[in-house]
Amino acid sequence: MAKRDYYEVLGVSKTASADELKKSYRKMAMQYHPDRNPDDKEAETKFKEAAEAYEVLNDSDKRAKYDRFGHQGMRGGQDFHGFSNANDIFSHFSDIFGGGGSGFSSGGGGSIFDDIFGGGGQGRRQRSTGTPGHDLKVTLKLTLEEIAAGTTKKIKLKKHKKCTTCNGTGAKDTASYQTCSACSGAGEVKQVSRSMFGQFVNIAPCTNCSGTGKVITAPCLTCKGDGRIHEESTVKINIPAGVSDNSYMTMRGEGNAGKNGGPAGDIIAIFRELPHEYFIRDDDNIIYELSISYPEAVLGTDVEIPTLNGRAKLKIERGTESGKFLKMREKGIQHLNRHGAGDQLVKINIHVPKKVNSKEKELLKELEKQPNIKVETK
Secondary structure, three states: OOOHHHHEEEEEEEEOHHHHHHHHHHHHHHHHHOOOOOOOOHHHHHHHHHHHHHHHHHOHHHHHHHHHHHHHHOOOOOOOOOOOOOOHHHHOHHHHOOOOOOOOOOOOOOOOOOOEEEEOOOOOOOOOOOOOOOOEEEEEEHHHHHHOOOOOEEEEEEEEEEOOOOOOOEEEEOOOOEEEOOOOOOEEEEEEEOOEEEEEEEEOOOOOOOOOOOOEEOEOOOOOOOEEEEEEEEEEHHHHHOOOOOOEEEEOOOOOOEOOOOOOOEEEEEEEEEEOOOEEEEEEEEEEEEOHHHHHHHHHHEEEEEEOOOEEEEOOOOOOOOOOEEEEOOOOOOOOOOEEEOOOOEEEEEEEOOOOOOHHHHHHHHHHHHOOOOOOOO
């Protein structure tokens, strides 16, 4: 079963801050903790899934790799190590849950409930400005040679860009605003609800002013108040060596500009591996099939064959059998995110002609009689 996107697991955007990640993880841990959901395998799975997502996204290095390469970037020792039980998770994230143990004790010190049900002081939410821009997805077709060494692609695409006339505000000038009546200029609204656990306060951006606290009275003449214009752009994408078919990388802030000064979306580049004339890919190895004659297999020979970097000589030892694989070390694809490369594996096929002339037939019949050639039936 394919893993879900870590941002989706925690229910946060790709631009989520460390505080937003922590709050979301706390909420999910409380909701799906095994103590509150005994014998519920689905809740236990979601509990561990949230812990895995938080461990990666809360680490700046792991998050950067995940943003570029997705779950594939977590391989090679970078993946989530897993937890055997809930107590192990709470011990690992003691800074999140306010001390050791399960995090559900009623003793002194902070607990998982503090910031959710009013047990502790809550910092004021950072004001959101504008509406975030949408992501753009592009598909890049790559040859094995490009994948093996890495490459750079320049693509042209049409996207929303920040209006330079109003600097993305959407307003004609600095005087073309008035205080939002819905939120009284706060940029956010409070929603209060009660449950058996206490009072729950949810603070959300004001939809009337998109979290800015101001409403435009006179829009920009260039972008008509949107804060963006639609133009063609050229984007350079640096693709590292070792990517796989259907893997992707994310270019932060290179997508559509946000409305009214909101943060830009991302470009998600999805890779498609093109079929190769000579090679078949096997992870970071490549396979090449080489046909040789029967005399070459018996006597041995030196041949020149194609590689991803040109051509190279390969020695065929005497007595090489059909179906044998010969290895050309590190002639394959560079490993993603680490040193070294795969190998080029050469599969030997002994050519058997379907037609022979009279002279060849005579020689073959004579050869068949020789003691080291003739095969005795058992």
